[in-house]
Structures are given as structure tokens and as C-alpha cells.
Amino acid sequence: MFSGASTFADAVDGAFLFILVISVALLVLITFLMIYFVIKYNRKRHKKAVNIEGSLPLEILWTVIPTILVLAMFWYGWYGYKKIRDVPEDAMVVQVSGQMWQWSFTYENGLVTDTLYVPVDTPVRLNLISLDVNHSIFIPAFRVKEDVIPNRTNFTWFQATNVGSYDIACAEYCGLLHAYMYTKVVVMEEEDYSQWFVTASAEMDAGEPEEIES
Amino acid sequence: MANGTLYMPETEPNYLDYRGRFKGILGWILSTDHKRIGLLYLYSMGLFLTVGIFFGFMMRLELIAPGKVIIEPQTYNSFFTLHGIIMIFLFIIPGLPAVFGNFFLPILIGAKDVAFPRINLLSWWLFAIGGGLAITSVFLPGGPADTGWTFYVPYSIRSTTNVLPAAFAAFILGFSSILTGINFVTTIHRLRAPGMDWFKMPLFIWSLYATAWIQVLATPIIGITLLLVAVERLFGIGLFDPALGGDPVLFQHLFWIYSHPAVYIMILPAMGVISEIIPVFARRTIFGYSFIAFSSLAIAFFGSLVWAHHMFTAGMSDTGRFVFSLLTFLVAIPSAIKVFNWIATLYKGSIQLAPPMLYALGFIFLFSIGGLTGLMQGALSINIHIHDTSFIVGHFHYVMFGGTGFGIFAALHYWLPKMYGRMYNEKRAKVGFWVLITGFNLLYFPMLVMGWLGMPRRYYDYLPEFHVYHFISTIGSWILITGLLIMAVNLILGVRRGAKATDNPWGGETLEWRIQTPPTHENFHEIPVITGGPYEYKINENGQEEKKYEEVT
Structure with missing residues (x-):
């Protein structure tokens, strides 16, 4: 359930867990009281109801407590979110272009791939452009998502913490093959990445067809 | 509590037998009687609901296994579009106000009809025309729209399917909604019976009042937006289309400025119904009347200021996201207040x-899950992860189907005996409920889980790791449909052949239970004079609640 592979994952999962626990507690409380009252005050056992029109202290109580809870949730959400927006200055920059129905990634030296290769433990900034309609880059394992919209350069970033290969999906409906607009992000050790980058760039300069692999 | 001769038994025909200027079907489709118009809506919505369920069923069937099962991607994309448009614009939004609001609003405030009966009929005609156009657009050359019910540009501009007819249908339906809103606001202000001050109104009326204001204030925005889309498509004026220099995010703002408040158009009347039903079956007054009443207004107000939480990933400013997230959390508070007051009742x-x-009670349970999952989405960092995944789909089905849908079913079971004068089989109704709620949770809960795990929405196909959740969900859809069928058959049989219902089968206190069953054409023989609140079960103290209403007649 909680298998994040980026530096954001803990804050996102923590906020989720926090709200989940409160939610389950509230749901159990509500459901329990509902069932308990229905059984205890069933007409068969409890013929005469007692009219209680309300209680100001109770109303205040169940206005103030939820207010405190939701403000805490808000703050926790904002705290995790600030990280997602706060891109380190030294982040490596990759331009992501979305088009029906594929992704491509352009590196700073002009290298273009259809799989995203990144080094582990390095901040990567994604500048997002669309060549046609709205898309949305979604890397579930990194808890990252940002819409890719024509005529507008959105951005997002991440710093992968585990080596491996993770799914990239399109999360904004973009027509016929929206469900197939998948690719991978491959997180490598620093040395492996450098080696790959040098080889791929050399192949590009030699005009060889770019390697397609994931 | 009310004084006056509310009806003279056996002297006036009921509204179903009443003979007006026209006979037969014309006596219905040209009738300005709010009760007949309410039933017209009920029948047309029943039809649209069936079509919407069919599309939903087909989508779930396609998703039972990865890869193609029965339909092609293009068909699937059209099906989820049509499912959304039909369920939202033709079933859930008009749902309670148009059927039960029309039928019971005048009765509950002691009036003979709504303020503008002819405009009321016009509303139904616009609804029928808009609905007819939406269905027709499916069969026109070009094929059914495939943009999703949100019509996001620029895809909706590029799509060669019948987007314009579908958008035009939504445009017409908007007018139906606006006119109904104006009618209800005016009726509530002007036609309350003597003595019925604002705080003696049943809570269903408060919720309709809050809803009607949103209908009047927010619906024109979607009308204008769809008009702008048409202008852009027909005359090539760049508003939203980036190719013409427009801004796609502007469209999203305009769309959600209406469509988020619309969520409250859907849920508020259902909350009103729940506030009516619980005191009647608990045989005691509602807990915290004024808190429930004002929380409706608070939801309507705050609910109009949170639209951009649908767009947290669209590239808004961080200040924007901060403010909209905060407001989103605040709107949860009045909803929580309602739930706690119902439980206390x-x-x-x-x-x-x-x-x-x-x-x-099923409503309270399902709506709570819907509301609590809403909190998760309100938190910015979580929203980024679960936005546009099936978590959202699960969440809004809990709110709209588990909330509003169950609210409509509750209202049907509560008021049908009054509307038709016949009672359905109660045992079968309970069986239907349990099948329905079991299927419901099997269908929608897995969506929450796989959404968190990264299953995007509006997907024709999926990765193998999501198979188990989709499979359970599809099985759930079959159980859910079985429950719906049991309910529908039971209610239809009840209406046609059920035992005659008494005037007050549930022992309710509000005005509709003190008039004839089914009501007469003009509802009341004499306009009642209201002397007490809507839920005063004072008779309880004598233990004679069964007999209290006969004295009045």
C-alpha cells in the first residue's frame, strides 16, 4: 500500500494515513451509534420517544472538533505539497512532451527518448509541454502528477530514492488510446546513468536510431 | 400542527382522476398541476436512469478483464461520456427538486401550487427536449460524443463526434434548472401558509431553498460557457483553444464554477429528505433544527467557492491552490454538523x-464514506497523487449515488404511498435495500483502493496488477443492478396493485400527511393556518401517536 520511491512519498503517505485513521474512527463511531440507537430505541422496546430539540454545547463541540481536525488535515496536505512545488536550483532538467498517445523526453543536450532515464537521489525537474490536447503526467510510485497543457509550460519535479523501473501514465483523458499512453521511468545508479547517457548521446550524434528499451 | 379543514373526504377527486381542460395524455403533458409535473419528471427520469445504468453496466463488463472484452475503445469512451452526461444532467441534478420538490414543496408549505405553474410546465418541456436531444445525439452521424461529461478543451474541439449537440442539450437542460430554481425561490417566499414562518418550514424546504439559489446563480455560467464553446467552434474565435490563442484552463475554471456548485444542487435536497424521514421514524423532533437549516445555506455558500479543487494539477498559482484547499476543508464542517444532528435525532x-x-440510514453510512474520502482529496499533497484516478470515481459515486441516489430511493419509499395511494411490499423493499447496498460497496470500494495504487480513470484497459479490483467491482455491479431491479419491480407492483395506503401510513407530522391520499387537485380544501413546528411529536406523551390525525379531518 505504501511503496513510494521518491522523496515526496513519505509526506503524502503520512497525510493519507493521518486522514485515513481519523476517517475510519469517525465512520466507525457514526455507524456504531446508528446501529446501537436503532437497536436500543427500537419501537418494540422503546415505545415512547423523548423529544430533545437540541443542545448548544453539543453543537459547539461537533463544530469545533471537526474544524480543528480539518485545519490539521489542511496543514498536513499543504506541508507535503510545498515540497512538490519547491524545485531545487540544481535540479537536472528534462523536457516532457505529451502527444496523442505517447510521451517523449528531451535532455539538456538534445537527446530524445521515449523512456525516462534518471539517476537515483538526484532532483529532476520536468518541464511539461503538450503538442496537441491536455495530458497529465502521472508517476504513481513517486506521488507525482501535473497536467500537460498546450500553450502553457507546467512543471513538476521528483527525486527518486530507489533504483528500479516505474510506470508513467497519462491521467488526463486525451481520446482514443488514453489508456495506452504508458511508459516507464528507469531509475539508475549514478554511474550506470552516466554511462547510459554518454552512450545514448553518442548514438544520437552518430545518427543511429535511438534505442527503444525499458 | 395546523388548523383548518384540510380536506373533505370523498367530495373531491384526487389529482390522478381529476379532469381538467385536456384528457388522456394531453391532460398530463399540458397539465400545470405541480403534482402531475412531478410525476412527468419521475417517468422521464426513470427512463434516462435506465439508459444511464445500461452504459455503466457495459463499461463495468468491459473492465472485467484486461484487454478487449466486448467493446472497442471508441465505444467505451462514448459510453463513459454518455453515462456521465445522462446521470448528471438528466438524473441526479433534476432528481429530487424536480420530482419531489415539485410534488411536495407546495404541499409542505400549505400552498395550492407553485408560484408560476406555467413556467413549471415549461421547465419540464425544456427538460424533455434537452433529454431527447442528448439521446438523439447518440444516433446522429458523427457518433456519440467521446469527450467525457466535462467537455474539456482542446480535446472537445478536436473531437469529430457529436459534441455540439450534446453540449447544446446540456445548455437547454440548464434553462430548465434555472426556471425551476426561480419558481421554487418565489414559491417559498410568497406562498407559505399563514403562520408558517421560516423556522416552521420542514427542513426539506430549507434544502430546496438553498438548492434553488444555486440553480439560479450558478447554472447561467455553464450556459454561457457552452455558448462560448459553440462560438469558438462555429466562428473560430479563440477563447479556449490554444491553436487560436485561447486558454484551456479558462474553460476548466468556467466549467467548474458551475459544476462544483452543481454537486451541492445534487446533495442538498437529499440531505433535506433525510432530515424529513429520520424524525418521522424516530417519532421525535429533529435534533438541532436551526443548525441543520443554516448548514444548508452554509454548504450552498462555501460550496460556490471551492470549484478549483478539481484543478489542483492544472497549473494554478500556489496561492490559488492554498486558498481553494482551505475552503474545501471548510465546506466539510456543515456536512459533518448535519450528520451528527441526524445521529443525535x-x-x-x-x-x-x-x-x-x-x-x-444507508444514506448516512455511504455519504459519510463519500465525505471522508473527500477530505483525502482536499489535502493538496494527496490530491496530486489521487487526482484523475479511480479513487475520484469511487468517491463521487459514494457521494452522488450513495448520497443523492439513496436519498432519491428513500424519498420514493417514503412518499410513493402518498403520491399513488398504494403501498408497496415492505419486506421486499428491505431485501432490495440489502442487495443494493452490498452490491454498491463491492462495486465502488475497490475503486478507492486501486485509485490510491495508481489506477487512472477513464481507462479502457489496465495493467494486470489492477485486475482483481476491477473484477470484484464488475461482480458488484451485477449485484447492484439486481438490487435496483428488486426495488423497481417492488415499487411498480406496489403502485399498480398494492394495498390501499392510509392517509398517514408512517405517522408523519408535516402537512402532506394531513391531506387526502392521493392529494386532491388543489391539495387543500382550505389553506391551513400553521401553529407549530414541523416535527412536534407531542402526542407521544399520551402514547397515542396512531390516532392523532383523524381528529383533524
């Missing part, structure tokens, strides 16, 4: 678990 009641009550 059960305390020391004398509870009868009849079908309407069962549906009302």
Missing part, C-alpha cells in the same frame, strides 16, 4: 426500521 427515539428509514 435517533437518540431516545422510538425507532421503526421501515424501508424509508433503512434507506435514510
